[in-house]
Amino acid sequence: xxxxxxxxxxxxxxxxxxxxxxxxxxxxxxxxxxxxxxxxxxxxxxxxxxxxxxxxxxxxxxxxxxxxxxxxxxxxxxxxxxxxxxxxxxxxxxxxxxxxxxxxxxxxxxxxxxxxxxxxxxxxxxxxxxxxxxxxxxxxxxxxxxxxxxxxxxxxxxxxxxxxxxxxxxxxxxxxxxxxxxxxxxxxxxxxxxxxxxxxxxxxxxxxxxxxxxxxxxxxxxxxxxxxxxxxxxxxxxxxxxxxxxxxxxxxxxxxxxxxxxxxxxxxxxxxxxxxxxxxxx
Amino acid sequence: xxxxxxxxxxxxxxxxxxxxxxxxxxxxxxxxxxxxxxxxxxxxxxxxxxxxxxxxxxxxxxxxxxxxxxxxxxxxxxxxxxxxxxxxxxxxxxxxxxxxxxxxxxxxxxxxxxxxxxxxxxxxxxxxxxxxxxxxxxxxxxxxxxxxxxxxxxxxxxxxxxxxxxxxxxxxxxxxxxxxxxxxxxxxxxxxxxxxxxxxxxxxxxxxxxxxxxxxxxxxxxxxxxxxxxxxxxxxxxxx
Amino acid sequence: xxxxxxxxxxxxxxxxxxxxxxxxxxxxxxxxxxxxxxxxxxxxxxxxxxxxxxxxxxxxxxxxxxxxxxxxxxxxxxxxxxxxxxxxxxxxxxxxxxxxxxxxxxxxxxxxxxxxxxxxxxxxxxxxxxxxxxxxxxxxxxxxxxxxxxxxxxxxxxxxxxxxxxxxxxxxxxxxxxxxxxxxxxxxxxxxxxxxxxxxxxxxxxxxxxxxxxxxxxxxxxxxxxxxxxxxxxxxxxxxxxxxxxxxxx
Numbered sequence: 001x002x003x004x005x006x007x008x009x010x011x012x013x014x015x016x017x018x019x020x021x022x023x024x025x026x027x028x029x030x031x032x033x034x035x036x037x038x039x040x041x042x043x044x045x046x047x048x049x050x051x052x053x054x055x056x057x058x059x060x061x062x063x064x065x066x067x068x069x070x071x072x073x074x075x076x077x078x079x080x081x082x083x084x085x086x087x088x089x090x091x092x093x094x095x096x097x098x099x100x101x102x103x104x105x106x107x108x109x110x111x112x113x114x115x116x117x118x119x120x121x122x123x124x125x126x127x128x129x130x131x132x133x134x135x136x137x138x139x140x141x142x143x144x145x146x147x148x149x150x151x152x153x154x155x156x157x158x159x160x161x162x163x164x165x166x167x168x169x170x171x172x173x174x175x176x177x178x179x180x181x182x183x184x185x186x187x188x189x190x191x192x193x194x195x196x197x198x199x200x201x202x203x204x205x206x207x208x209x210x211x212x213x214x215x216x217x218x219x220x221x222x223x224x225x226x227x228x229x230x231x232x233x234x235x236x237x238x239x240x241x242x243x244x245x246x247x248x249x250x251x252x253x254x255x256x257x258x259x260x261x262x263x264x265x266x267x268x269x270x271x272x273x274x275x276x277x278x279x280x281x282x
Numbered sequence: 283x284x285x286x287x288x289x290x291x292x293x294x295x296x297x298x299x300x301x302x303x304x305x306x307x308x309x310x311x312x313x314x315x316x317x318x319x320x321x322x323x324x325x326x327x328x329x330x331x332x333x334x335x336x337x338x339x340x341x342x343x344x345x346x347x348x349x350x351x352x353x354x355x356x357x358x359x360x361x362x363x364x365x366x367x368x369x370x371x372x373x374x375x376x377x378x379x380x381x382x383x384x385x386x387x388x389x390x391x392x393x394x395x396x397x398x399x400x401x402x403x404x405x406x407x408x409x410x411x412x413x414x415x416x417x418x419x420x421x422x423x424x425x426x427x428x429x430x431x432x433x434x435x436x437x438x439x440x441x442x443x444x445x446x447x448x449x450x451x452x453x454x455x456x457x458x459x460x461x462x463x464x465x466x467x468x469x470x471x472x473x474x475x476x477x478x479x480x481x482x483x484x485x486x487x488x489x490x491x492x493x494x495x496x497x498x499x500x501x502x503x504x505x506x507x508x509x510x511x512x513x514x515x516x517x518x519x520x521x522x
Numbered sequence: 523x524x525x526x527x528x529x530x531x532x533x534x535x536x537x538x539x540x541x542x543x544x545x546x547x548x549x550x551x552x553x554x555x556x557x558x559x560x561x562x563x564x565x566x567x568x569x570x571x572x573x574x575x576x577x578x579x580x581x582x583x584x585x586x587x588x589x590x591x592x593x594x595x596x597x598x599x600x601x602x603x604x605x606x607x608x609x610x611x612x613x614x615x616x617x618x619x620x621x622x623x624x625x626x627x628x629x630x631x632x633x634x635x636x637x638x639x640x641x642x643x644x645x646x647x648x649x650x651x652x653x654x655x656x657x658x659x660x661x662x663x664x665x666x667x668x669x670x671x672x673x674x675x676x677x678x679x680x681x682x683x684x685x686x687x688x689x690x691x692x693x694x695x696x697x698x699x700x701x702x703x704x705x706x707x708x709x710x711x712x713x714x715x716x717x718x719x720x721x722x723x724x725x726x727x728x729x730x731x732x733x734x735x736x737x738x739x740x741x742x743x744x745x746x747x748x749x750x751x752x753x754x755x756x757x758x759x760x761x762x763x764x765x766x767x768x769x770x771x772x
Contacts, residue, residue, distance in 0.1 A: 008604065008607075008608070011601075011604055012604065012605070012608060012614065015601055015604075015605070015614070015662075016614070016617060018655070018658065019617050019618060019620065019621055019658075019659055020617065020620070020621075022621075022632075022633045022636060022655055023620070023621055023624070023629065023632055023633060025633075025636055026632035026633040026634075026635065026636055027632060029635045029636070030632065030635075033635075084527060084531070087523050087524075087527060088523075088524060088527055090523070097527065097528055097531060098763075099528065099531045099532050099535055099536075100531065100535075101763045102535040102536065102539070102760070102763070103535055104759070104763075105756050105759035105760045105763060106538070106756055107712075107715075107716030107717075107718070107733065107755065107756075108716070108718070109716075109718045109733050109736055109737055110542075110736065110752040110755055110756060111538075113736065113740055113748055113749075113752055114538040114541060114542065114752070116740075117541050117542075117545065117745070118537075118538065118541060122553045124537075124541060124556075126553070126554075127553060127554045127555065127556050128556065130553070130554035131554060131556060138553050138554070159534070163535070214619075217625075218625060221624070221625030221627075221628050222625065223625060223626075223627040223628075223718075223719045224718050224719065224737075228740065237628075238625060238627050238628055238719075241627075241628065241631055242627060242631075242723075245631060245634075245723075256631070260628070260631050260632060263628065264624070264628070264632060267624065267628075268620060271619050271620060275616045275619060332678075332682050333681070333682075334678050334681070334682070353681075354678070354681040354682050355680075355681045355682070355683075355684050355685055355686055356684075357682075358684075359682060360682045360683060361678070361679070361682045363675060363679070365672075365675075367672070367675055367676055367679050369676065369693075369694055369697075369698070370698065371697045371698060380680075380683060380693070381683040381684055381685075383693075384680075384683070384684060384685045384689045384693065385684060428683065429683070432683060432684060438682075
């Protein structure tokens with residue numbers, strides 16, 4: 001159909017504005033507030049809030065904590081998903097087991113609640129341990145929630161992430177005709193282990209690269225799960241920012257905006273790197 | 283002025299000129315075969331005639347009407363792709379009847395005309411079949427039926443048999459010639475196959491460097507070295 | 523091997539739902555019992571009769587999710603189509619990743635001043651708009667693989683057969699797009715239905731969706747009501763999954 005160039009330009013401009021304007025304005029406001037240019041307690045330009053955040057240790061601690069939790073959660077989920085997919089598709093490459101869709105029906109807030117009911121001192125795991133004779137009192141059951149190592153957070157995030165990855169990998173497995181690649185590898189003399197480590201896993205990881213990085217971004221930015229299952233120190237990023245914004249201590253808000261700007265640009269940078277066209281090797 | 287009159291059509295994509303002051307005429311009820319290599323602009327020309335692409339310059343006249351800026355749905359010029367592009371959610375009957383349905387014709391008339399077309403195309407008994415259950419040749423017949431049933435002013439065929447095997451191709455070529463004659467169709471038939479260009483058209487043209495050369499006779503077409511006809515004849519004589 | 527995988531996964535994923543169900547009907551479930559000592563449905567009755575007006579929360583969550591999903595699906599469908607026709611479509615699609623990649627709560631922190639200034643903070647409209655802004659780029663990306671050259675050719679085919687744009691949509695594009703439209707609706711419904719972070723920040727506690735109420739129950743240590751609210755939140759996607767296993771992510 002003959003398109004109307006003017007109408008298209010207007011529509012695309014509106015599309016770009018819808019995507020970028022709210023967040024752009026928000027980040028500009030955050031920047032202005034963090035530099036003391038706007039806000040109830042603003043006194044003119046100041047870099048004090050930036051210095052406090054960057055040297056205070058709270059922000060960097062939260063960043064490190066978020067990155068660490070996200071990396072561990074993703075790594076464990078990745079391994080589990082690969083094991084499930086490789087074993088499931090070994091002899092018959094049909095669709096993934098339907099049961100994998102069940103965790104996708106559970107939002108983070110409920111996953112956190114369930115996590116607490118299962119992993120707390122009086123939770124299901126503790127009761128099993130008691131019945132099995134491994135503990136004699138619920139206090140003996142090691143802290144898996146609200147613990148300094150974020151074990152509860154990691155386990156809950158793993159439970160939510162690995163089904164998603166397993167479904168993603170099964171999808172890729174079918175789209176990339178991995179059955180044929182498998183057969184080809186066999187005719188070239190590969191063993192099952194070689195097929196898995198040199199063909200299947202590299203292809204799956206390469207094709208899922210963007211999704212995996214987006215997954216890491218989501219895990220780093222998690223809110224509800226660390227809110228309920230995390231500890232007070234160190235906090236994860238979203239929880240720290242939430243505390244700063246919601247505590248109604250006006251003096252905390254400029255720092256909250258510093259963190260927002262820093263974190264937002266970090267995530268944008270990460271996404272931009274992810275979306276870059278991969279360099280072709282000669 | 284011919285029934286179809288293309289005047290100095292010009293089209294560029296970026297820095298590349300695809301069609302350069304292209305002009306030709308075609309009488310009513312005749313078929314023009316257009317031979318050309320891949321990427322020479324044949325599809326661009328057809329899409330401009332169909333109104334699916336705007337030209338950068340020039341005019342298109344059909345039955346003495348300037349249709350250059352007329353929307354495609356009002357031109358009466360049906361464009362047939364190399365792939366049949368049957369609507370996958372409609373069966374054979376519904377695909378053929380599509381053009382009549384969107385014109386809000388009475389249901390009985392639609393049914394009658396569709397049945398008649400099915401019979402003419404040798405598709406009796408297949409009316410309830412879905413496209414995925416048809417062979418390549420059958421799909422192309424249904425595509426023809428869908429186009430012909432609305433009695434188009436102009437039929438634009440873009441290598442319609444390119445995806446078919448040789449035998450089916452021959453059958454379809456014969457069918458098209460028969461239908462074109464019976465329905466008095468005016469059409470432009472694009473192909474990169476030499477033999478098909480000779481067989482299908484009342485006139486033959488060669489697309490080269492963004493321009494169209496329409497040959498006054500078959501001999502003129504054979505004599506022009508650019509067509510490759512002479513090489514073809516030499517080849518068959520050599521191996522004989 | 524497959525049976526073993528299936529057994530382990532089933533235990534792993536159905537157990538949490540079992541815990542929620544048991545919690546919602548456990549009259550007494552003291553440590554170290556593996557199962558409740560007694561069952562009661564009183565919590566369920568109290569839940570719907572409570573002064574906290576749970577029916578309002580359920581209705582609000584449904585209204586929000588259905589309307590946001592409907593609007594986002596249609597907007598995303600047509601926007602994605604237009605984007606695919608642009609020369610710089612790769613860049614335009616990449617832009618869609620940015621808002622989509624902010625987690626809802628961080629997105630909310632970034633835009634909350636805007637909503638405050640516009641008087642949308644603490645309102646249904648504010649939460650609706652915020653969820654739309656977050657879910658819309660997701661829909662654009664979801665539909666981007668749907669708009670293939672073949673689909674555009676079909677649209678053009680309809681034009682040369684004499685059909686206008688509306689007929690092309692109604693007779694061809696819409697029927698051919700039904701399954702992706704349903705998938706997009708389902709996925710964006712879940713984005714809104716499951717949302718806690720965005721609602722809690724933009725809604726400032728005034729918009730009491732099911733997820734907000736669940737968090738309140740957890741904070742009050744009312745595990746029974748929290749379990750019931752959780753089951754109400756997860757049953758629509760579970761039912762839809764059961765009815766049609768095609769509702770997968772893309």
